[in-house]
Amino acid sequence: MLLSDQDIEKYIQQGEIKIDPAPDFEKQLGPASLDLKLGNEFKLFNYSTISHIDPRDKKTFENLTKMIKLEDGKPFILHPQEFVLAATFEKVTLGNTIGARIEGRSSWGRLGLIIHSTAGYVDPGFSGRLTLEMTNIGQIPILLYGGMRICQLAFETLSSPARISYSEKKDSKYVGDNLPQESRLYKDE
Numbered sequence: 001m002l003l004s005d006q007d008i009e010k011y012i013q014q015g016e017i018k019i020d021p022a023p024d025f026e027k028q029l030g031p032a033s034l035d036l037k038l039g040n041e042f043k044l045f046n047y048s049t050i051s052h053i054d055p056r057d058k059k060t061f062e063n064l065t066k067m068i069k070l071e072d073g074k075p076f077i078l079h080p081q082e083f084v085l086a087a088t089f090e091k092v093t094l095g096n097t098i099g100a101r102i103e104g105r106s107s108w109g110r111l112g113l114i115i116h117s118t119a120g121y122v123d124p125g126f127s128g129r130l131t132l133e134m135t136n137i138g139q140i141p142i143l144l145y146g147g148m149r150i151c152q153l154a155f156e157t158l159s160s161p162a163r164i165s166y167s168e169k170k171d172s173k174y175v176g177d178n179l180p181q182e183s184r185l186y187k188d189e
Contacts (some may be wrong), residue, residue, distance in 0.1 A: 003098075003155040005029050008115060011098065017155060018093035018127075035105065037089035039129060040070040040146035043180045044084055044163065058186040067179070070123040075143035078113070078136045085133045085180035087149060093127040096161040099154045112138020113152045123157060125165020128177040 009025060011017040019034070028035040043065040054060040065085065070076055078084060082091065094100060100122040104115035117133040132151060136142050144150075167175050174181055 002032050003157065004032050005031050008032075008034055016095040016098055017170050018091075020091045021089075022095075023090070028149065028180050030152065033103070033154045034151040035152050036092070036102075036130070037086045037164050038132075038144060038146055038150040039089045039180075040072070041070045042070070042076050042084050042086050044068060044076055046162050051085045054091065055186060055188075061186055070146050072146065075145050076132065078142045078144055080112075080136050080141065083117075083133070083135045086134055086144075086150075087129040087177070087180040088132065088151065089129075091127070091129050091178070092153070094122060096124050097158050098155055099124050099158060102132075103152050103154060105149065105152055109148050110145065111142055112136055112140075113142055122153070123166035125167040126164040126175070128174065129165055129179070131174070131177060148158045 008017065008029060012019060012023075019036075023029065023034060045065055046063060050060075050064060052060070053064070068076065076084075076086075092100070102116055102120050102122060104113065108115065114135040114137055115132055117135065119131070119133060122130065130151075164171050
């Protein structure tokens with residue numbers, strides 16, 4: 001069941017959902033979602049030096065991206081058809097009874113900004129800053145600034161608590177991420 005604004009606030013107060021730093025409910029809380037802000041770090045792919053990505057070869061992932069950290073108030077320019085990894089400003093921690101879906105905000109979608117390619121689900125027990133897989137599908141560059149409300153989380157209750165949460169699974173790849181994180185697909189069996 002999707003949580004309403006009242007329930008989101010209640011679950012945050014109870015600690016089942018943790019958002020750090022604490023959200024400004026007046027600005028960030030919607031009827032059934034919570035807006036998150038964009039962080040200052042971006043990972044750009046090294047297109048000119050990488051010939052291919054082999055998901056079975058860990059070496060393929062070495063030097064795949066380079067980190068760009070914005071100075072406060074400076075924009076990141078996302079060009080048409082460009083794909084970049086970014087992270088939310090806030091750290092999100094979910095308890096064993098809550099999952100979440102990350103979605104773009106319609107105001108950004110109307111400019112051609114895609115917030116996530118496929119990874120739109122946040123597992124129960126996840127803790128970290130969320131990596132955003134952003135693409136500008138429009139024809140005009142978009143300026144992005146750290147601290148802008150960039151995405152929204154819709155929270156869902158589970159039918160029962162997860163037996164093993166994401167942070168407890170031995171093969172979880174992205175526990176505790178604090179920066180945009182490129183794929184760790186090479187860890188799959």
